[in-house]
Amino acid sequence: MSMPPPPGWYPDPSRPAVQRWWDGSAWTEHRHGPEATVHPARPRPEFAATAVAPLPARTGGGRAKAVALGSAGAVLIASIVTGLLVLKDDDGDPTAGPAPVPSDPHEPGPAASTASPEPTGPSTAPSSTDDPDTLVDQLNGITLPVPKGWEKAEDTVGNELALRTPDTYDCPGDPGRCRRGTITSATVTGSDERSPRKLAEADIADAADAAYDEDSIGRKPFGGIARHRQVEAGTVAVGGRSGYFVRWRVHTEEGAGGYVQSLAFPSSTGSEAMVRVRFTVDAGRGAPPLSDIDEVVDGIRPVGDGVTGGGVGSSVEPGR
Incomplete structure (x- = not known):
């Protein structure tokens, strides 16, 4: 097989x-x-213009006329049948x-x-390229800069391309290893919503749960979320497109918690699917600066475009 x-x-x-x-x-x-x-x-087949050739001016007798007319009729019928088959296939x-x-x-x-068509186009798979300073999300048509002290994940997180801090530490809650920062990029699925604001506002709670509540196998690395507050939200330019972000400060039952941000915007390529980028940065000692989030947002580009950028204001001061 x-x-x-x-x-x-x-x-x-x-x-x-x-x-x-x-x-x-x-x-x-x-x-x-x-x-x-x-x-x-x-397309509708142009039967008269393309299917039937004009009869010659002199046919050479009644028998020749009959043969010519019969041939033209056969071509016309074949064209009609072919046109119907094309239309039927197109309606599938x-x-x-x-x-x-x-x-x-x-x-x-x-x-x-x-x-056996040979794949063409910019890439044959989601790619991080050989450039250690750039993560390429070929599917969504964007590139993300890799901040100092971060790295590209060797494998995708689920179906999401990811940036992460390289070092891990013992999770303060259930046993396991945690990272001080992660950034993931993915296509929005399961929704026809085209408003970046509505998408970001709807996603932020799920992003916080995924980062600081219960993991995929039922463990709570941070003991669960104790409370949260919104620290910033607003419109932001992302690779020349209008996006929207929401940032929460999340306090956990164990450990210092951290910051979670959900960013939504339309891709500038293809069918312009909505893109969701999630950011997680711990609030404890040794965590990367919050300005790394703004650096990535400001540095998101359409694939092949090294100029168009975005960004919004200054970063939020870490709160405890």
């Missing part, structure tokens, strides 16, 4: 001129390239196309190259 192709950009089965993201098991709604956000009307589910199959260079013959 052949393995499914890896995540990456491949020709969209419904629009081959457009690149579409394959997540390793199914097509997503992320697209880029020509007409990636355009939904043109379905655009997400139901076959999985891409990377071509096998050892398979001879032209069939291998036509049935």
Whole structure:
């Protein structure tokens, strides 16, 4: 049994001129390239103009006329049937196309190259690149700077690309190892909401729980959240797009707690899906400065754009 192709950009089965993201098991709604956000009307076959050739001026008799008319009629019928099949296929589910199959260079013959498209586009998988100072989220079309004292995670966190502080320490609550800072980038899923403010306001509680409450296996590394307060929120430019952030100071039952920020904004590429970036920075001794959050927000860029930036004001002074 052949393995499914890896995540990456491949020709969209419904629009081959457009690149579409394959997540390793199914097509997503992320697209880029020509007409990636355009939904043109379905083409109708021009039967009279393209399907039937004009009859010659002199046919050479009644029998020749009959043959010519019969041939023209056959071509017309074939064109109509073909047009109906095209329209029927176009009306189908655009997400139901076959999985891409990377071509096998050892398979001879032209069939291998036509049935096995070679992935194209900026990347074949979410990539962190070889630059230690930049995290590339190819799926969402953004890059994030790596602040001094941080590193790119070797693996994704779930389906999220991540930055983190390199050192760990004993969690103050349930046994385990904790980090003093993490930053994750992901596509917003399960919602059609397009308001960055509504998305950030709805996400901040989940971000706080994920950082300081209960983990995925039921442990409470910080003993749970005792209380929180909002310390800042507002509109912010992110890679040339308008976003919104909400920042909480979270106090935990064990340990010093920390700060959590949720940032939402539209991607500047493809279908312009909404992007969510979460920030977690401890409040205890040895934690990175809060200004690192602002440095990352200010340094987010569209992929391939080293100029367009954003940011908002100064960082919040650490409170205890």
